[in-house]
Amino acid sequence: MITIDHLVVSYEKDHKVIDNLDVVLPGNAVHGIVGMNGSGKTTLLNAVYGLKSADAGLILYCDRKLTKKDISFLVTENYFYTNITGREYLALFKGPHFETEKWNLLFQLPLDTVIDHYSTGMKKKLAFMGVLKQYKPVMILDEPFNGLDIETCRIIRQILLKLKDQDKTIIITSHIIETLTNLCDLIHYLEMGKILFTKNKSEFAEFEKAIFASIENKNENIINELTNNI
Amino acid sequence: MILPVIKIRLLQLMRLAGGLGLMRVVFLAAMGAFLLFALFAGTTVSPGDFYVSAGYLFVILVIHVNRKDKKFLKLCSRQPGLIFFVEYLLLLLPLLLCLIRHQHYVTILGTMALLPVIIHVEYRPKVKSLNSAIQRLIPSSCFEWKSGVRTALFFMACVWIVGLATSFFAGSVPVALFLLGITPLGFYEKGEPVHMILALEMDAGRFILHKIKLQLALFSCMALPLMAAFIAFHTSLWYIPVIEYIVLISSHIFIVLTKYTFYQPNQKSGGAQVFGVFGALAMLIPVFIPLIWMLSIRFYLKSVKNLNFYLHDYN
Numbered sequence: 001m002i003t004i005d006h007l008v009v010s011y012e013k014d015h016k017v018i019d020n021l022d023v024v025l026p027g028n029a030v031h032g033i034v035g036m037n038g039s040g041k042t043t044l045l046n047a048v049y050g051l052k053s054a055d056a057g058l059i060l061y062c063d064r065k066l067t068k069k070d071i072s073f074l075v076t077e078n079y080f081y082t083n084i085t086g087r088e089y090l091a092l093f094k095g096p097h098f099e100t101e102k103w104n105l106l107f108q109l110p111l112d113t114v115i116d117h118y119s120t121g122m123k124k125k126l127a128f129m130g131v132l133k134q135y136k137p138v139m140i141l142d143e144p145f146n147g148l149d150i151e152t153c154r155i156i157r158q159i160l161l162k163l164k165d166q167d168k169t170i171i172i173t174s175h176i177i178e179t180l181t182n183l184c185d186l187i188h189y190l191e192m193g194k195i196l197f198t199k200n201k202s203e204f205a206e207f208e209k210a211i212f213a214s215i216e217n218k219n220e221n222i223i224n225e226l227t228n229n230i
Numbered sequence: 231m232i233l234p235v236i237k238i239r240l241l242q243l244m245r246l247a248g249g250l251g252l253m254r255v256v257f258l259a260a261m262g263a264f265l266l267f268a269l270f271a272g273t274t275v276s277p278g279d280f281y282v283s284a285g286y287l288f289v290i291l292v293i294h295v296n297r298k299d300k301k302f303l304k305l306c307s308r309q310p311g312l313i314f315f316v317e318y319l320l321l322l323l324p325l326l327l328c329l330i331r332h333q334h335y336v337t338i339l340g341t342m343a344l345l346p347v348i349i350h351v352e353y354r355p356k357v358k359s360l361n362s363a364i365q366r367l368i369p370s371s372c373f374e375w376k377s378g379v380r381t382a383l384f385f386m387a388c389v390w391i392v393g394l395a396t397s398f399f400a401g402s403v404p405v406a407l408f409l410l411g412i413t414p415l416g417f418y419e420k421g422e423p424v425h426m427i428l429a430l431e432m433d434a435g436r437f438i439l440h441k442i443k444l445q446l447a448l449f450s451c452m453a454l455p456l457m458a459a460f461i462a463f464h465t466s467l468w469y470i471p472v473i474e475y476i477v478l479i480s481s482h483i484f485i486v487l488t489k490y491t492f493y494q495p496n497q498k499s500g501g502a503q504v505f506g507v508f509g510a511l512a513m514l515i516p517v518f519i520p521l522i523w524m525l526s527i528r529f530y531l532k533s534v535k536n537l538n539f540y541l542h543d544y545n
Contacts, residue, residue, distance in 0.1 A: 051424065067543035068428055079423045079496040083377035091370035092429040112361055
């Protein structure tokens with residue numbers, strides 16, 4: 001279980017991106033973080049991982065401080081060192097029981113080719129394999145489905161559901177709400193640096209409707225005005 | 231379009247200077263003055279002016295071939311060639327002023343005539359996907375060498391073989407050692423993604439020492455057979471490769487420390503590039519060696535502090 005208590009993160013003085021955020025993320029579950037652009041999703045994940053220092057607050061894992069030793073993190077934009085192959089990249093990570101060739105049957109990557117020649121989707125798959133290899137108790141996945149084809153999205157979903165059953169805590173963000181409602185046990189809605197509410201599986205359909213309706217209502221007038229004047 | 235581009239360049243320089251801090255800027259200004267003095271002295275008499283101009287033009291050619299904004303400028307401007315010309319002319323200004331001062335008008339004409347040729351060079355270095363047994367011998371955590379060897383293996387292998395085969399000539403091994411010593415400096419230009427430094431699960435101090443140890447071990451694998459061959463043929467001159475080896479590894483340690491002092495994930499740090507030049511200069515001008523030893527101590531402490539932000543969980 002991850003407990004985030006009164007977390008404050010800011011980039012500039014007087015501009016809190018995460019503002020006194022409290023949330024409890026139970027273990028053995030997939031957690032979705034949803035929010036509009038700029039709501040603080042990536043900042044929250046960076047703070048949880050320790051890539052951004054918190055101004056205040058606590059982040060605990062099973063009642064002790066959460067550290068990088070507990071987490072594997074898939075960032076949104078995967079940057080790779082130039083001129084190394086996929087196999088060399090994977091060899092960096094500790095994971096004595098990870099069978100690269102067998103996992104690659106799922107992802108079909110040319111592991112002996114330098115990563116510079118990979119497509120966006122292939123890079124994402126490689127980064128995901130790196131995260132899997134680390135086999136840490138907490139997995140943070142920032143937009144893991146960006147740039148992936150339908151088959152790979154489905155494969156990743158299956159893998160994550162299996163890992164959840166192996167006592168992992170998975171935190172995931174996505175702009176495509178359907179990918180989260182299909183996968184998550186709980187969805188946390190982030191707005192202005194705070195978790196406004198948390199919904200469980202039985203409330204997802206209603207949540208999805210409410211979100212779409214709110215967005216459409218908010219913009220309806222201006223869209224009508226603009227499209228009528230074209 | 232030319233003025234906005236020049237303005238952007240000046241802003242970039244100012245931001246780079248701002249990021250370096252006042253002390254380092256003063257230090258770099260002093261070094262710049264030293265280099266200008268060397269340029270002035272080097273162009274005093276012929277054929278020095280010719281060699282210096284050729285070297286200067288070669289540096290501009292390397293900049294032109296490697297610059298990443300050529301496509302962008304071609305899309306945005308109707309006269310990208312003019313932008314390149316003005317930028318390179320500004321870079322050439324110190325040389326041109328020295329040549330005018332020393333009245334080497336033929337060299338000025340030659341330099342100016344070659345500048346339009348340089349801006350029309352369209353050569354693009356290709357990324358080669360070379361997998362050899364050598365890469366497999368390099369430890370996984372030394373990805374800089376895996377990456378670097380992939381592009382420079384042919385050059386390194388040629389230099390090593392020729393150096394060894396001709397080691398009975400007194401000048402051969404020192405030149406080969408120098409070329410092999412200067413090659414790895416380019417391996418440490420780019421900051422790796424943060425998960426690559428976290429993958430080793432070491433604290434900052436151990437991580438940096440591990441990186442230095444790997445660098446020295448890999449370079450020594452290349453250098454020691456050459457040194458042994460030299461000493462076998464020229465026993466009385468044993469100190470030449472030994473001193474050169476010490477100079478080279480001092481520069482290597484300095485380069486590794488510079489990289490992590492200015493480390494920012496996924497980026498080529500301007501500070502690391504600027505200070506990295508001293509590592510390279512130390513190989514050519516021994517005056518810099520005590521300086522890089524002193525800076526190495528300082529940069530070790532600073533790099534530990536810098537990496538501690540990412541690696542403190544492994545303390």
